[in-house]
Amino acid sequence: MPNSLNPLELIARRWQPSAAFVRQTALATVVMAVIIVVTGGAVRLTQSGLGCSTWPTCTPESLTPTSAMGINGLVEFGNRTLTGVLCVVVGVFIIAARARHPRRRSLTRLGWAQFWIVMINAVVGGITVLTGLNPYIVSSHFLAATALLTVAVLSWKRAGEGDEEPRDLVARPVRQLGWLLVTATGALTVIGSVVTGTGPHAGDATKLDHRIPLNWQEITQLHVDFVYIVVGLTVALWFTLRAVKAPAAPRRMVLELFACVALQGVIGYVQYFMGLPELVIGFHMLGSALVWICVLRVCLSLRDRGPLQEEDPDESAPSGEQEAPEPQVASASSR
Incomplete structure (x- = not known):
């Protein structure tokens, strides 16, 4: 009975x-995940990490920032508001994926995975404020945002492909090289978050002594070393794909990844030699999100799950008339 059905x-x-439409909503979740990464960085770089002094409200007396809190309160509260926008976008994707026929449970599961990651990261953000910007919690907050971006990219990919069993487009060792590239880039991202935790941008001017107790220059050098590893693996994968005559799409995506990594490397060196200006660091955070998206797309492009079924089979013609040859056409061609 309809009364017993759930809202979805x-x-x-x-x-x-x-x-x-489902693909567009999936892409919207990717865009919002990137925005959350960048605006989260803006909160830290503008020293607005404690712009709201508590959580889930902004102050013990007010849900929203007061005029006395100035720009820092607006920046921090704005980032919290964007989390609400992100929830709406993810919710639209879940509803669209559930309403689409034929039903694809893998898509709805990915949508719900995004929702729960958002909820968990919201709690982590609250703990970040309540612990006075503990650098370890701040790093985990960024990594949780990266996890959200990962699931969003997977959702976008699945929304545009079929449901057949995955079929490798290249030999197994080539796919393993792709996964090695993903692993190295993941390690690069984690080390980058540690660099943030040891650097001078604590998120609040009063917390400069509240940093991860590691040598900033040494951990930065380790980060640079992994950049070279990622670049080397990217180049190796491109030459390998050419050697095995892989499809054009993976090779093109590897070139896009190389361009993104190269630009990110330039930004990294600029921020280092300019003394870590906030604006350049913001672009570096955007670049890290784009590099991660490119890496995931490269790895996912090395397998195929068949074409996407664009129409509901129940809505197609009940008879086989559409598949039968038209007599007029056959007759005309035989003359």
């Missing part, structure tokens, strides 16, 4: 989104 099932019975 009721929506699915009344609304049939197109496959293109």
Whole structure:
């Protein structure tokens, strides 16, 4: 009976989104995940980490920032508000994926995974404030945002492909090289978060002594070393794909990754030699998100799951008339 159906099932019975709409909402979750990474960095770089003194409210007496809190309160509260926007976007994706026929449970699971990561990261953000910007919690906050970006990219990819069993487009050792590239880039991202935890941008001017007790220059050098590893693996993968005559799409994506990593390296050196200016660091954080997206796309492009079914089979013609040859056409061609 309709009364016993859950809200998502009721929506699915009344609304049939197109496959293109589902893909667009999946892409929107990727865009919002990148925005959250960048605006989270802006909170730290503008010394607004404690712009709201508590959580979940902004102050013990007010949900929103007061005029006395100035720009720092607005920046911190703005980032919290964007989390609400992110929840709406993820919610639209979940509803669209659930309402789409034929139903694809893998998509709805990925959507719910995004939702729960957002919820967990919101709590981590609250703990960050309540612990006075503990550098370890700050780093985990960024890594949780990267986890959200990962699931969002997977959702975007799955929304544009079929549900067949994955079929390798290249030999197994080539795919393993792709996964090695993903692993190295993941390590690069983790080390980058540690660099942040040891550096001078604590998120609040009163917390400059509250940093991860590691030598900043040494951990930065380790970060640079992993950049070279990622560059080397990217070049190796491109030459390997050419040697095995892989499809054009993976080779193109590897070139896009190389360009993104090269630009990110330039930004990294600029920020280092300019004394870590906030604006350049912000671009570096954007670059880290884009590099991660490119790496995931490269690895996912090395397998195929068949074409996406654009239409619901239940809505197609019940008879086989569409597949039967038209007599007129056959007759005309035989003359």
